[in-house]
Amino acid sequence: MSISKVNIKNLNIAVLGKGPSLNNFIELPDVDKYVIINNFEDCIEQNFNLKQKLTITPTVHIPNRNIISVQGMISNNLYKDLNINFVVQPYIDEMKCTHGGGCHCNLYTYEYFKPSNSIQIPTKQLDQRHKEYMFKSGDLDGHPGNKYPFYYPSAGLAAIAYACVEEKPKNIYLVGFDFNEGGYASGEKWTAPSSELLGQKEMLDKLIKLCPDTHFHLYTLAEFPYEHKNLTYYSITKQDKPMIKKQKLAVVLGGWHYPYLYYKQLKDQIVPKGWEIDFYVVSHRDPELPIVFEEKQSLLKDRSKGLLQSMDENLYNRIITKQELSELGFIYNEEQASIGDLYQLNQWVQRHYKGQYDKVLFSHDDNYMLTDQLFVDILEHKAQIFLNVEENKIEEIDTKFDWKHLSSGILENTTTPRTSFTFLDKEFLDKLSDDLEKITTEGVDLDRSGETETLYDLEGEQVSTKALYSWNAPSRNFANWIKSNNYSDKSVRLSPVYRVTKYFIEGERGFMWTKRDETRIINNLSKYYDLS
Numbered sequence: 001m002s003i004s005k006v007n008i009k010n011l012n013i014a015v016l017g018k019g020p021s022l023n024n025f026i027e028l029p030d031v032d033k034y035v036i037i038n039n040f041e042d043c044i045e046q047n048f049n050l051k052q053k054l055t056i057t058p059t060v061h062i063p064n065r066n067i068i069s070v071q072g073m074i075s076n077n078l079y080k081d082l083n084i085n086f087v088v089q090p091y092i093d094e095m096k097c098t099h100g101g102g103c104h105c106n107l108y109t110y111e112y113f114k115p116s117n118s119i120q121i122p123t124k125q126l127d128q129r130h131k132e133y134m135f136k137s138g139d140l141d142g143h144p145g146n147k148y149p150f151y152y153p154s155a156g157l158a159a160i161a162y163a164c165v166e167e168k169p170k171n172i173y174l175v176g177f178d179f180n181e182g183g184y185a186s187g188e189k190w191t192a193p194s195s196e197l198l199g200q201k202e203m204l205d206k207l208i209k210l211c212p213d214t215h216f217h218l219y220t221l222a223e224f225p226y227e228h229k230n231l232t233y234y235s236i237t238k239q240d241k242p243m244i245k246k247q248k249l250a251v252v253l254g255g256w257h258y259p260y261l262y263y264k265q266l267k268d269q270i271v272p273k274g275w276e277i278d279f280y281v282v283s284h285r286d287p288e289l290p291i292v293f294e295e296k297q298s299l300l301k302d303r304s305k306g307l308l309q310s311m312d313e314n315l316y317n318r319i320i321t322k323q324e325l326s327e328l329g330f331i332y333n334e335e336q337a338s339i340g341d342l343y344q345l346n347q348w349v350q351r352h353y354k355g356q357y358d359k360v361l362f363s364h365d366d367n368y369m370l371t372d373q374l375f376v377d378i379l380e381h382k383a384q385i386f387l388n389v390e391e392n393k394i395e396e397i398d399t400k401f402d403w404k405h406l407s408s409g410i411l412e413n414t415t416t417p418r419t420s421f422t423f424l425d426k427e428f429l430d431k432l433s434d435d436l437e438k439i440t441t442e443g444v445d446l447d448r449s450g451e452t453e454t455l456y457d458l459e460g461e462q463v464s465t466k467a468l469y470s471w472n473a474p475s476r477n478f479a480n481w482i483k484s485n486n487y488s489d490k491s492v493r494l495s496p497v498y499r500v501t502k503y504f505i506e507g508e509r510g511f512m513w514t515k516r517d518e519t520r521i522i523n524n525l526s527k528y529y530d531l532s
């Protein structure tokens with residue numbers, strides 16, 4: 001099976017070299033696929049933006065035979081953490097290895113590269129077409145490649161050749177190719193013989209000429225004296241360190257129940273490397289109104305004892321004040337409390353969102369955190385995720401999947417995502433924001449402007465959910481929007497069960513415990529945690 005998708009139209013690829021211009025990586029546009037070469041681990045570990053792209057985008061690794069080319073990639077866990085789904089050996093049949101020492105040929109079977117027992121990645125050699133592009137033995141006086149009948153002057157040039165000859169992209173972006181005129185981006189010492197420098201520019205010139213249907217975009221610090229119709233040369237400014245762009249997350253809380261604990265739990269989440277987080281509260285009632293505290297106490301006092309009950313007690317023994325919100329760093333805005341739930345997200349979008357966030361989390365303020373790893377696992381693509389495109393069909397997918405919308409758990413007999421905990425990607429929210437007012441108001445006939453009490457009509461010990469029925473319309477509108485904008489297969493869930501994820505429990509009308517769902521929630525929790 002070949003992963004090289006030669007039939008994809010308009011494929012854009014970036015081939016990354018190790019030269020100092022790699023520090024300008026963020027100047028490249030996003031692409032469909034990356035190609036990296038040799039021991040790339042230092043280049044990856046020093047550049048958060050680069051690592052993030054290689055985590056979510058299909059990546060081809062092209063290592064030469066020296067064991068050094070894969071050792072650090074293996075010990076840094078990069079074949080696991082990155083989306084490396086293909087390994088290309090930069091050789092043709094005529095370039096046999098003598099296994100003279102220091103090679104890693106033993107890690108390959110015919111079809112797979114197996115750096116460990118648990119990882120196998122499809123692999124292939126360069127195909128025979130490359131013969132007509134390669135240098136022949138003796139072409140470059142003194143080049144170590146002369147030991148082979150055919151050769152490319154370096155693994156980097158072999159990678160470019162692989163990308164343009166075998167993948168046939170519409171655009172190919174080259175960065176980190178400075179023809180070894182300035183060392184490496186990572187500061188690594190230059191150890192290869194200087195004769196390897198021979199023929200590199202000539203070979204690139206030749207490849208550009210022989211691949212007229214691909215447009216080459218060259219970001220380099222070196223002179224490249226050749227002109228082609230299908231070449232754009234970008235002159236860039238030398239950077240001593242990688243240019244880094246911090247990613248931004250907005251956490252938006254729908255302010256209504258105001259348990260001090262949940263606000264604190266969110267602030268105590270570990271911030272992943274390379275991210276900045278802003279926190280907001282869309283307030284629908286003043287937390288300091290006596291009713292906010294009092295309405296919970298009467299419901300808590302006659303309950304039985306148990307895990308969920310004690311969580312509720314911990315949530316509501318202290319209501320957060322506006323002063324405390326401000327001290328914890330929340331930006332607090334009072335908005336008209338006409339409709340709850342997603343309408344609060346709409347109010348935040350109208351007031352604050354100008355496309356400045358890479359991800360936005362909208363959360364009700366009645367959840368209970370179970371760990372401090374929420375942002376790390378979600379933003380670094382370590383969390384288990386699921387698709388629920390068809391009712392009652394739950395499919396676990398690769399953690400590295402580049403989702404555009406993520407919500408909490410799954411409910412039987414519906415694919416409508418719960419909205420009490422919702423991550424939105426910038427691409428998704430940019431599209432959604434114009435439709436959000438309509439989505440969050442259409443079909444709603446309950447306006448609670450000015451009302452400050454939670455509707456707690458009891459059926460026995462169970463709080464009825466009937467009173468706010470009309471507020472479910474926005475989630476259905478939202479689900480329809482996802483469908484009609486083709487995001488169904490990019491809308492993932494954090495858990496295969498109802499109201500519980502590894503990271504938090506979602507409340508209902510403020511509470512973790514409800515009479516109706518107690519057993520179910522405890523069962524779901526025990527899938528993640530030992531409750532004994």
Ligand SMILES: [Zn+2]
Nearest residue numbers: 097099103105
């Ligand atoms: Zn070998």
